[in-house]
Structure formats: structure tokens, C-alpha cells
Amino acid sequence: MEMPRSEPVSPPNKQIFILSGQSNMSGRGGVTKHHLWDGVVPPECHPNPSILRLSANLQWELAGEPLHADIDTKKVCGIGPGMSFANAVRERVEGGAVVGLVPCAVGGTALKEWARGEHLYESMVRRARESVKGGGEIRALLWYQGESDTYHQHDAEAYQGKMETLINNVREDLGLPLLPIIQVAIVSGDGRYIEKVRESQLRINLPKVVCIDPKGLELKGDHLHLTTESQVRLGHMLAEAYLTNFEPSPPASFSSASKP
Numbered sequence: 547m548e549m550p551r552s553e554p555v556s557p558p559n560k561q562i563f564i565l566s567g568q569s570n571m572s573g574r575g576g577v578t579k580h581h582l583w584d585g586v587v588p589p590e591c592h593p594n595p596s597i598l599r600l601s602a603n604l605q606w607e608l609a610g611e612p613l614h615a616d617i618d619t620k621k622v623c624g625i626g627p628g629m630s631f632a633n634a635v636r637e638r639v640e641g642g643a644v645v646g647l648v649p650c651a652v653g654g655t656a657l658k659e660w661a662r663g664e665h666l667y668e669s670m671v672r673r674a675r676e677s678v679k680g681g682g683e684i685r686a687l688l689w690y691q692g693e694s695d696t697y698h699q700h701d702a703e704a705y706q707g708k709m710e711t712l713i714n715n716v717r718e719d720l721g722l723p724l725l726p727i728i729q730v731a732i733v734s735g736d737g738r739y740i741e742k743v744r745e746s747q748l749r750i751n752l753p754k755v756v757c758i759d760p761k762g763l764e765l766k767g768d769h770l771h772l773t774t775e776s777q778v779r780l781g782h783m784l785a786e787a788y789l790t791n792f793e794p795s796p797p798a799s800f801s802s803a804s805k806p
Contacts, residue, residue, distance in 0.1 A: 556606045558681030560598065560646035561639065563788075564674050565613070565628050566660075567691030569653030570730075572614035573626025575774035579767070583624040587611050590778045591629035596636050599647045604676045606646065614649045621653050625774045630781025631688070631788075638789055648677045656694040656701065657708050662715045671719050684722060686788055690730035692747060693770065696737030706746035713752060726792040727755040728784055733763065734770045758787050 565571055576584040591611055599609035602616040609632065612623035632645040650670040660667045674684060695701040709729075717725045731747045732740060748757050760783060763776035772780060 556680030557644050560644045560677075560680075560682030561635070562646040562648060562674075562677050562682050562684045563628075563631070563635075564648045564650060564670065564677075564684065564687040565626070566650040566670055566687060567689050567730075568651060568655045568694060569618070569621065569770075570693070570732075570734075570772055570777075571626055571628075571651035571688070571690035572618035572649070572653055573612055573624050573628070573777060574621075574653075574766070574771035575625030575777040577622050577624040577771075581622050583612060583622055586774065587625070588630070588774060588778050590633055590781070591625060592633070593629075594633060594636060596643075597629070597632045597645045597647065599649060600673060600677050604673065606680065609647055613647060614651055617649045618652050625777045626651075627688075627690070627777050627781035627784055630778045631784045632781075634782050634785035635788060635793075638785070639793060644682075646677060646682055648673050650674075651690070654694060655691065657691065657705060657712070658701075660691070660712055661708070662712075662719070667712070667715075671716065674716075674720055684720065684725065686726040686728055686792060687716065688728050688730075688784055690732075692732040692743045693735040693737075693740075695743050696732070696735035696739045698737070699739055699742070702737075702739035702742035702746070705743050706749055709746070710750060710752060713750075713755060724754050726788070727752075728787050728791075729755065729757045730780065730784070731757055731759045731761070733759075733761050734765055736770065754792070756787055756791050758783050 593610040597609040598606045613628045614623045731744050764773045
């Protein structure tokens, strides 16, 4: 069953993360072959008062699984990487900041549908702009997409250039020229060009863009979507990538810094 949502809130000190891409970001963990979510929420994905989500109607509320239920509405959503990511970041970041998640992923979408001017891209930018109006800072975009670009050689070969354009466009449109981007390399797909898309993703070399590779994580029986356990692990991988590459180290305490 779906988590009940709380009344809208908007504390000013939010650290905001955009979650975007297709179904492995929106989450199919625990969704059965009968298109029902089993309702199992691992401890790593439990709600916390310090983790909020921006709803489809642009209201901040308590985050809970499935995070994308009102965003990726044409399919049944289950566990994705967002909540385990948020809990891991919350536990490691000092200062009591609130983690704000902005779900934007939609299953079955190709990269061309995320081009500037297309509905998905413009919706993501609009939601990201709205997320900071009550205070807070967009800290990173988490991106997991590409399975829908594995069918045709042209799409696979064009992937790197189109993804670099997307990164540059979203940074420009949000006024954040060095917005950190954490991309997930695909590990599944129905098409012939999975490896070509993966190579494109891993080859991107732009400032403050990192790509993590979840190869080896268990897939569901459909050989396309990550299991619930794999989604939890992916969330932790994303958190580690963010904390290692983009979260400033806490300053040394006075006592330790002053020791001879």
C-alpha cells in the first residue's frame, strides 16, 4: 500500500535532489508480474520527517514509497533508489538539513523525449524551479535512463551527444552552470545496443558529471528492472557518489586542528 502523505511543508534549509530518467529511476522494485506493488518497504527506504518530496501538484510533503506514484502514472510504481539515497545522505550530512526529493522520472521514455522543448524536459525544469521557491538549494540531478535507446543503432550512437546537450541545457535553464550530475549506466534493455549506450554514458567527460556502474546488481524476472534489494543498493551507490564527489568535508574541529 502507498504511504499516506503529510500536510505540505517547506522548511528553508532543504538540500534538493532531482530524480529523473525512466522506469529504473521511478522504481519497479516489488512490482509483480500481475502489475501490483507488493507494498514491502525495506528499512533503508522508511520515511523520515527530514525527507520530503515535491508532489505532482508542486507541494512539499513527507516522502514515502513509491516516490513516483503520482509522476509515472501510466505504470505501477514500486521501490526505486530515491529513498535509500535520501536516508543515506541524511545520515551523513551535518547540520540537520532536510533532504528534498523532486521525482521526475517516467518509464519507457527515450532520450529524445527529454530534449529541451519536449514535455518531459520542460516539466522537470519547472518542477526544479518550483522546488527552491520556499528555500533550499538544488544539490544534484540523479539520472538513470537509456534502456529505451538500445533498440536502434542511430539512437545508441547519438546518445552521448544528446546527453551532453541535456546536461548543458538543464544547467543553463536552472542557472546552475556546475550543477552536479550523477548518471547511472544502464545494465539492462531489450535492444541490441545496450553496450553502445553504456559506453556512451561512461565516456561522458564534463565538469562535475560522474557515472556509476551498477553492473552485477540483480534484475527481476523481466530482465529489465532492478529488484527491491538492488534498488536499495543503487540508492547507496548514488549516495556514496554524491558524498564522495560533491559534499564538502566537514571542517576539522578546533581541538584536533590545534594539536601539535
